[in-house]
Amino acid sequence: QSELTQPPSVSGAPGQRVTISCTGSSSNLGAGYDVHWYQHLLGTAPKLLIHGNNNRPSGVPDRFSGSKSGTSASLAITGLQAEDEADYYCQSYDSSLGDWVFGGGTKLTVL
Amino acid sequence: DVQLVESGGGLVQPGGSLRLSCAASGFAVSSTYMSWVRQAPGKGLEWVSIIYRDGSTYYADSLKGRLTMSRHSPENTVSLLINSLRREDTAVYFCARGQGTFEDQYFDYWGQGTLVTVSS
Numbered sequence: 001q002s003e004l005t006q007p008p009s010v011s012g013a014p015g016q017r018v019t020i021s022c023t024g025s026s027s028n029l030g031a032g033y034d035v036h037w038y039q040h041l042l043g044t045a046p047k048l049l050i051h052g053n054n055n056r057p058s059g060v061p062d063r064f065s066g067s068k069s070g071t072s073a074s075l076a077i078t079g080l081q082a083e084d085e086a087d088y089y090c091q092s093y094d095s096s097l098g099d100w101v102f103g104g105g106t107k108l109t110v111l
Numbered sequence: 112d113v114q115l116v117e118s119g120g121g122l123v124q125p126g127g128s129l130r131l132s133c134a135a136s137g138f139a140v141s142s143t144y145m146s147w148v149r150q151a152p153g154k155g156l157e158w159v160s161i162i163y164r165d166g167s168t169y170y171a172d173s174l175k176g177r178l179t180m181s182r183h184s185p186e187n188t189v190s191l192l193i194n195s196l197r198r199e200d201t202a203v204y205f206c207a208r209g210q211g212t213f214e215d216q217y218f219d220y221w222g223q224g225t226l227v228t229v230s231s
Contacts, residue, residue, distance in 0.1 A: 033214060034217070045220075045223050046148075046218070048219050051217040052217070091217065100146070102148075102157065
């Protein structure tokens with residue numbers, strides 16, 4: 001059971017917009033800790049997409065954006081492309097555990 | 112360019128030990144936080160351990176007592192020794208570089224991972 005809850009799967013057609021939610025609690029997102037997002041294809045290195053709630057590293061397309069409010073966060077992907085099909089994870093710090101925690105992951109399918 | 116390359120994974124019997132290694136290039140491992148993160152088959156990512164800039168270490172509660180993470184500055188590597196391996200430790204183990212403030216850190220570079228299989 002992850003401290004951060006994500007939907008197991010989302011899907012969308014090419015060109016559409018999808019969002020992936022990440023729900024936490026008062027000991028992580030609600031405590032003001034940042035949320036970060038990663039894209040992961042099995043067999044490869046996870047890739048940082050968003051850090052500090054809404055900051056894109058250089059090289060990440062502006063189709064990817066992040067937001068956070070209270071105990072929830074979301075990743076939005078616009079102009080969906082076939083290459084976006086991957087697993088997406090949110091990550092934050094949990095003060096009750098004293099650990100860095102990941103969401104359970106969301107599999108994005110591009111229809 | 113920043114690069115992380117893990118090694119040392121393999122098949123080990125329950126109760127055995129394994130030392131994983133992560134070779135870094137493009138930066139000094141002593142200049143930042145370094146973590147190990149694992150992914151069990153069909154599961155999500157799980158943070159395992161961290162070594163701070165000052166060399167101190169911290170481990171996930173679920174694994175505490177069985178792990179030793181260390182840093183080897185001349186070789187620019189970090190390693191993770193896992194003792195008393197259990198079947199549920201079967202996973203791909205990634206090393207990752209931490210950036211940002213300590214609690215709000217994020218992992219900006221990851222290796223490709225090394226597979227640890229615990230089975231008799």
